[in-house]
Amino acid sequence: MSAAEPRGGRAxxxxxxxxxxxxxxIAITVAxxxxxxxxxxxRTRLAPASPGAITTSAPxxxxxxxxxDAVPEASPGPAQTPAPAATQVESAPAVHAPAVSVTAARAxxxxxxxxxxxxxxxxxxxxxxxxxxxxxxxTFIFEDRAQAERDRLAAAxxxxxxxxxxxxxxxxxxxxxxxxxxxAAANRAAEPLLSAGTVQQARVVRLPKPE
Numbered sequence: 001m002s003a004a005e006p007r008g009g010r011a012x013x014x015x016x017x018x019x020x021x022x023x024x025x026i027a028i029t030v031a032x033x034x035x036x037x038x039x040x041x042x043r044t045r046l047a048p049a050s051p052g053a054i055t056t057s058a059p060x061x062x063x064x065x066x067x068x069d070a071v072p073e074a075s076p077g078p079a080q081t082p083a084p085a086a087t088q089v090e091s092a093p094a095v096h097a098p099a100v101s102v103t104a105a106r107a108x109x110x111x112x113x114x115x116x117x118x119x120x121x122x123x124x125x126x127x128x129x130x131x132x133x134x135x136x137x138x139t140f141i142f143e144d145r146a147q148a149e150r151d152r153l154a155a156a157x158x159x160x161x162x163x164x165x166x167x168x169x170x171x172x173x174x175x176x177x178x179x180x181x182x183x184a185a186a187n188r189a190a191e192p193l194l195s196a197g198t199v200q201q202a203r204v205v206r207l208p209k210p211e
Contacts (some may be wrong), residue, residue: 131179133186134207137199138175146173153177156198163208179207 137153140146146162153160153175161176177193180186183204190202 131181132207133180133183133204135177135186135190136174136203136205137177137193137201140173140175141171143173146175149175153198
């Protein structure tokens, strides 16, 4: 019996030693878990301050769409499309249909009769230009010599006539050249005739009255 007691006592001691071992393991496990939890919390608290967390944060991304939305509003591309409408509005009045009516009205308008007054004004001018003077370029007592002088001047292109005055032995034949409306016109015509030697004299006289 005395030998069995020591076994029992050893067994009791072993039982106590084995009974305390799980408690120690649990305590160690709890301590480890507590440390792990503390480390996780510490890392979680320090995570926003790390550079990696700043680069991976995506809240600043919405600012880019705001810029992209402003670009379409500033682009004037769509606003320039109505330009063709202005061109059509300007090109539309190019067709002037009333111009035809204006032309037709002018075509049917009665002509203004201005020609008769012009003719009426020209008639007094012709009357005023009636010749009243001539040039006496030669005087002969023989008719044949007067006619010869007339033929010579007429061949040169001048208007010449022969007029006789007096009776019997006192009769003379005068050679008359040209017909002029005024004395000044007759004098102007006489100058080139005398300077060229066509005639020897040129005296301005009045045209004789027709017989």
